[in-house]
Amino acid sequence: xxxxxxxxxxxxxxxxxxxxxxxxxxxxxxxxxxxxxxxxxxxxxxxxxxxxxxxxxxxxxxxxxxxxxxxxxxxxxxxxxxxxxxxxxxxxxxxxxxxxxxxxxxxxxxxxxxxxxxxxxxxxxxxxxxxxxxxxxxxxxxxxxxxxxxxxxxxxxxxxxxxxxxxxxxxxxxxxxxxxxxxxxxxxxxxxxxxxxxxxx
Amino acid sequence: xxxxxxxxxxxxxxxxxxxxxxxxxxxxxxxxxxxxxxxxxxxxxxxxxxxxxxxxxxxxxxxxxxxxxxxxxxxxxxxxxxxxxxxxxxxxxxxxxxxxxxxxxxxxxxxxxxxxxxxxxxxxxxxxxxxxxxxxxxxxxxxxxxxxxxxxxxxxxxxxxxxxxxxxxxxxxxxxxxxxxxxxxxxxxxxxxxxxxxxxx
DNA sequence: AGCCGTTGGCTAACTGTGCTAGCTTTATGA
DNA sequence: TCATAAAGCTAGCACAGTTAGCCAACGGCT
Numbered sequence: 001x002x003x004x005x006x007x008x009x010x011x012x013x014x015x016x017x018x019x020x021x022x023x024x025x026x027x028x029x030x031x032x033x034x035x036x037x038x039x040x041x042x043x044x045x046x047x048x049x050x051x052x053x054x055x056x057x058x059x060x061x062x063x064x065x066x067x068x069x070x071x072x073x074x075x076x077x078x079x080x081x082x083x084x085x086x087x088x089x090x091x092x093x094x095x096x097x098x099x100x101x102x103x104x105x106x107x108x109x110x111x112x113x114x115x116x117x118x119x120x121x122x123x124x125x126x127x128x129x130x131x132x133x134x135x136x137x138x139x140x141x142x143x144x145x146x147x148x149x150x151x152x153x154x155x156x157x158x159x160x161x162x163x164x165x166x167x168x169x170x171x172x173x174x175x176x177x178x179x180x181x182x183x184x185x186x187x188x189x190x191x192x193x194x195x196x197x198x199x200x201x
Numbered sequence: 202x203x204x205x206x207x208x209x210x211x212x213x214x215x216x217x218x219x220x221x222x223x224x225x226x227x228x229x230x231x232x233x234x235x236x237x238x239x240x241x242x243x244x245x246x247x248x249x250x251x252x253x254x255x256x257x258x259x260x261x262x263x264x265x266x267x268x269x270x271x272x273x274x275x276x277x278x279x280x281x282x283x284x285x286x287x288x289x290x291x292x293x294x295x296x297x298x299x300x301x302x303x304x305x306x307x308x309x310x311x312x313x314x315x316x317x318x319x320x321x322x323x324x325x326x327x328x329x330x331x332x333x334x335x336x337x338x339x340x341x342x343x344x345x346x347x348x349x350x351x352x353x354x355x356x357x358x359x360x361x362x363x364x365x366x367x368x369x370x371x372x373x374x375x376x377x378x379x380x381x382x383x384x385x386x387x388x389x390x391x392x393x394x395x396x397x398x399x400x401x402x
Numbered sequence: 403a404g405c406c407g408t409t410g411g412c413t414a415a416c417t418g419t420g421c422t423a424g425c426t427t428t429a430t431g432a
Numbered sequence: 433t434c435a436t437a438a439a440g441c442t443a444g445c446a447c448a449g450t451t452a453g454c455c456a457a458c459g460g461c462t
Contacts, residue, residue: 229449241449242451
C-alpha cells in the first residue's frame with residue numbers, strides 16, 4: 001500500500017473543495033476519503049473528527065475571504081472601497097458556497113478559537129472601508145456590525161436561492177450598496193447628525 | 202397501549218419547541234419521540250421523514266413570524282413601521298432560534314413548496330412598510346431584498362452569538378434601523394435622487 | 403350491543419455514517 | 433542497518449433514520 005502523501009492541510013483543502021461542489025451539508029467523511037484516494041479511517045490520522053474538519057474548513061474560508069476583500073479594497077476609499085469590499089465578499093460566497101456555509105454553521109467555541117481569530121481578521125478590511133466615512137469612534141462597532149449584517153444577509157439569501165422572481169440580482173446588490181452608502185453619510189432630511197443620534201430608543 | 206392522541210400538527214409543534222430549546226441542528230427523531238411520549242417509529246405515522254418534519258417546522262415558523270410582524274406594524278407608517286417590523290422579527294428570532302434556524306437551513310424545492318408560500322407571505326408586511334417611503338415601483342423589489350438582507354443578516358449573526366465584544370447589541374440594532382431609514386429616504390448629500398440613480402454600475 | 407375497517411401505536415431489523423482498535427507497512431535518521 | 437514514528441489498512445461498534453409487519457384501540461355501522 002503506497003502512501004498517499006496527505007497532510008492536514010491537503011485534507012482540509014480537499015474537504016473545502018468538495019463542500020463547494022456538493023454542498024457543505026452533504027459533505028461526509030466517506031466521500032472525502034474517496035476524493036483523496038484513501039479509506040475513511042485513514043482520514044483520522046490528519047483530522048480529529050468531522051467537527052474538527054468542519055472547523056478547519058471554516059477557518060480556511062474566513063482567511064481566504066479576508067485576503068480577497070483586503071486585496072480588493074487596497075488603494076480605494078469611500079464608496080469605491082465599500083463597493084469593492086461588498087463585491088469581493090459576494091463573489092467569494094458565490095464561488096465557494098460550501099466554504100461559506102461552513103462559516104455560518106459553526107460557532108466559535110471561545111475567543112481563542114481559530115475561527116474567532118479568522119473572523120476578527122475578516123473585520124479589518126471593513127474597518128478600513130469605514131474610515132472613509134466620518135463616523136464617530138463610539139459608533140464604529142455599530143457601523144461594523146451593520147456592514148456585516150447587510151452583506152452577510154444578502155450573500156446567504158442569494159447563495160441559498162432565496163430570491164424568488166426574476167428581477168436581476170446584480171441590480172439589487174448595487175442598489176443595496178448605494179443604500180448603505182447613503183445611510184453612512186450623515187446628512188439626512190431629518191436634520192439629525194446621523195444614525196447615532198437615535199441611540200437606544 | 203393507550204393512544205397518545207397525536208396528530209401531524211402536534212408533532213410539528215413539539216418539534217419546533219424542542220428545536221428552540223436544544224437547537225435545530227441537534228433535533229433528532231429519537232428525542233422528539235421521547236418528548237411526545239412515543240417510540241421513534243411511531244412518529245412516521247404523522248410525518249413522512251425527518252426532512253418532511255423540518256420543512257413543516259420551517260413553514261410554521263415563517264407563518265408565525267409573518268403574523269407577528271404583521272401585527273406589530275398594524276397602524277404604523279414610515280420609520281415607526283420600519284422599527285416595529287425590525288424589532289418584531291428580531292424578537293421572534295431571539296425567542297425562537299430553533300424555528301428560525303429551520304427556515305435558514307432549508308431551501309424551498311419549488312414555487313409550490315409551502316415554505317416558499319409562507320416566505321412570500323412574510324414579505325407582505327415589509328412591502329407595507331416600504332409604502333411609507335416613496336420608492337419608485339421599479340425599485341420595490343430591490344428595496345424589499347435590501348430589507349430582507351439587512352434584518353436577516355443581523356438576526357442570524359446575533360442568534361449565532363456572532364457579535365463578539367461587549368458593545369450593546371440593542372444599541373447596534375437601533376443604529377442599523379436608523380441607517381436603513383436614512384438610506385431609504387431619497388435626499389442624500391450627493392444630491393442624487395436615491396439609490397436607484399446608480400443602477401447597475 | 404357487537405362487528406369491522408381505519409388509525410396509531412409497538413417490536414424487530416436494515417442501512418449508512420462517524421469513529422475506534424489494533425495490525426502492518428513505509429519512510430526516516432542515529 | 434535497524435528502531436521508531438507516521439500513515440495506511442481491515443474489522444467492527446454505536447447510533448440515527450427508516451421500513452416492515454404485527455396488534456390494539458377507536459369510530460361508524462347495522
